[in-house]
Amino acid sequence: MNLQEWFEKGLTPEEYIHDMSEHKEDLLHVLKNxxxxxxxxxLIDKLKEANWRVIVLTEDWCGDAMVNVPILLAMAKAAEMDVRLLHRDENLELMDQYLTNGTSRAIPIFIFIDKEGREQAVWGPRAPAVQEMVTxxxxxxxxxxxxEFEGKSREMIEKLTETYRTDESIWQEVYRSIKTTMAERLY
Incomplete structure (x- = not known):
């Protein structure tokens, strides 16, 4: 299946958000704020000219997607860029072409394509500064x-989720990272 077909198979942002069962309020909070x-x-003008679209591999349980997807959606809205979202676990054939470090099905992954469906840029799953914080x-x-691993791991995820939801400097790091990836291909 080519990227154009994957794009057409995806959900619109509205459909994806409507169907969310986890992190919906957090995603909407970031999107609103x-x-x-x-x-x-x-950059926005260059994106409009390029007429890119984006395929997002994601799952609503993912904290990284909860913070990264709304930032992408804000950028896409400003640039009039069409976005389609695919659930990673239902689309492993595509996911396995975009593994992190060649081994991990880490999400979200943003696949930017041109109007013919050719890959132009790929971003994800985390901004480098966010990856450093998680590490x-x-x-x-x-x-x-x-x-104590399970309990401490749950505590860490809860703390990370709250940080993602409320720390606007994290949002700016994600934004800078996505912009850098796109700008490398646009300029």
Whole structure:
């Protein structure tokens, strides 16, 4: 299946959000409160000219998707870019072409395509600064076979989710990272 067919198979943002069962309120919170800076006119104009679209591999249980997807949606709205979302677990054939470090089905993955369906850029699953923060959180966990691992891991995920939801500097890091990936291909 080519990327054009994957795009056509995807859900619109409205359909995806409507069907969400986890992180819906958090995603909507970020979407409502994240705003593009006025300095981005040049990039937005370039995106409009390029007429890109984007395929998003995601799942609603994913905390990274909860913060990254609404930032992409804000950018896409400003650039009049069509977005389609695919559930990772139902689309492993595509997911397995975009593994993180060649092994991990980490999400979200944003696949930017042109009007002919050719890949132009790929972003995800995390901004580098966010990855560093997650790595630091994980380094404080006990070993997987330790009796406290499950509880401490749950606590870490809850703390991370709250940080994603409320820390606007994280939103800006995600925004900068996505912009950088797109700008590398547009300029």
């Amino acid at each position: 994240f705003h593009l800076s006025g300095e981005e006119v040049s 630091n959180y994980r380094s404080s966990l006990p070993p997987r076979d330790h009796e």
